Amino acid sequence: MARIPITAAVLETPGEPLRATTVYLDEPGPGEVLVRTEAAGLCHSDLHYLNGSLAIVTPVVLGHEVVGRVDQVGTGVTRLRPGDRVVATVTPSCGACSQCVSGHPTQCLRVGELRERAEPLIVDADGVEVGSLAGIGAFAEAFVVREAALALVTDDVDPLAACLLGCCISTGVGAVVHGAAVSASDTVLVIGCGGVGMAAIQGARICGARRIVAVDLHPEKLELARQLGATDVILASDDVRGRVDTIAPNGVTRAFEAVGRPATAELAFSLLAPGGVATILGLMPEGSRINVDASALIEGDRKLQGAYMGGNRFLADIDLLTDHHRTGRLDLESMVTGVVSLNDINDGFDAMRDPQSIRTVVDFRGKVPA
Numbered sequence: 001m002a003r004i005p006i007t008a009a010v011l012e013t014p015g016e017p018l019r020a021t022t023v024y025l026d027e028p029g030p031g032e033v034l035v036r037t038e039a040a041g042l043c044h045s046d047l048h049y050l051n052g053s054l055a056i057v058t059p060v061v062l063g064h065e066v067v068g069r070v071d072q073v074g075t076g077v078t079r080l081r082p083g084d085r086v087v088a089t090v091t092p093s094c095g096a097c098s099q100c101v102s103g104h105p106t107q108c109l110r111v112g113e114l115r116e117r118a119e120p121l122i123v124d125a126d127g128v129e130v131g132s133l134a135g136i137g138a139f140a141e142a143f144v145v146r147e148a149a150l151a152l153v154t155d156d157v158d159p160l161a162a163c164l165l166g167c168c169i170s171t172g173v174g175a176v177v178h179g180a181a182v183s184a185s186d187t188v189l190v191i192g193c194g195g196v197g198m199a200a201i202q203g204a205r206i207c208g209a210r211r212i213v214a215v216d217l218h219p220e221k222l223e224l225a226r227q228l229g230a231t232d233v234i235l236a237s238d239d240v241r242g243r244v245d246t247i248a249p250n251g252v253t254r255a256f257e258a259v260g261r262p263a264t265a266e267l268a269f270s271l272l273a274p275g276g277v278a279t280i281l282g283l284m285p286e287g288s289r290i291n292v293d294a295s296a297l298i299e300g301d302r303k304l305q306g307a308y309m310g311g312n313r314f315l316a317d318i319d320l321l322t323d324h325h326r327t328g329r330l331d332l333e334s335m336v337t338g339v340v341s342l343n344d345i346n347d348g349f350d351a352m353r354d355p356q357s358i359r360t361v362v363d364f365r366g367k368v369p370a
């Protein structure tokens, strides 16, 4: 089968910079789609693999928050055709297993099957297999995924903003809308104002929450949190418990943790009102444990829950999210704080340490596709 040479940023050794190099992408097989990348966001999960805090088999192409245009489709692809604009998800769903049919597509039982293929998707110049994060590998000029991992997105969203829909927005807004079903009667607390946290704040604004309290270490992030819908902001170094107590004396009804640390997850739970729900979104190192007070949980009817990828319903949510963007309630543009080319992707990862940084996006449009 003919392979397509593309430039990709390859992770060879965790802890070392990515290397932009030519790799060879397989043609789309049955049910698969080849997408030419327009823009890809740098997500904290990419950073975890890059610096080795989460393990991954190397060499590998990272990147999963992405928008692009369909270039080729394999046999049996029914929903998409060349020229379509799409965003990808790390949680493709089969639409037919018990999780999918009961409304939990992010927990699809057949994800492994959906990513299986006979030939390696990507190989290097010596024919050695190069992996791809979540079966996507978006830090490349093109990628091949199953049709089930792609949702159509309209042309009116700028690519630098549209890529965010694939991960941080569907996770943050999804957790608020689907995971915790926030409503006008809720007092919402969001701990951690990165991409996912900012998306949760915007989700709470879309749902009409009566108070939206943002907590972060950096005043710069809190300033943007206010712009994106936070009604109250608290510096993490301040007396968070005391401040929350003033705003919501019985505790908040919905808390979201978007940091990825047991201590902040425990703090989120401890600030809940009776009957409140704490949703933990930050990925934590393997083996992490969260300790909560048993009587607060049992006697206070409180809940501690996950909402992987926000419990999103990807194919429906992209339309929902673009409508909120179109009508001005979802601000994607303000969340893009940096733009780099693929060759400068390591500078983009360095920029993630900057307290002003929310999302850095790799812009692939400078280069005419081969």
Ligand SMILES: [Zn+2]
Residues within 6 Å of the ligand: 043, 044, 045, 046, 064, 065, 167, 168
């Ligand atoms: Zn992500």
Ligand SMILES: [Zn+2]
Residues within 6 Å of the ligand: 093, 094, 095, 096, 097, 098, 099, 100, 101, 107, 108, 109, 110
């Ligand atoms: Zn399924």
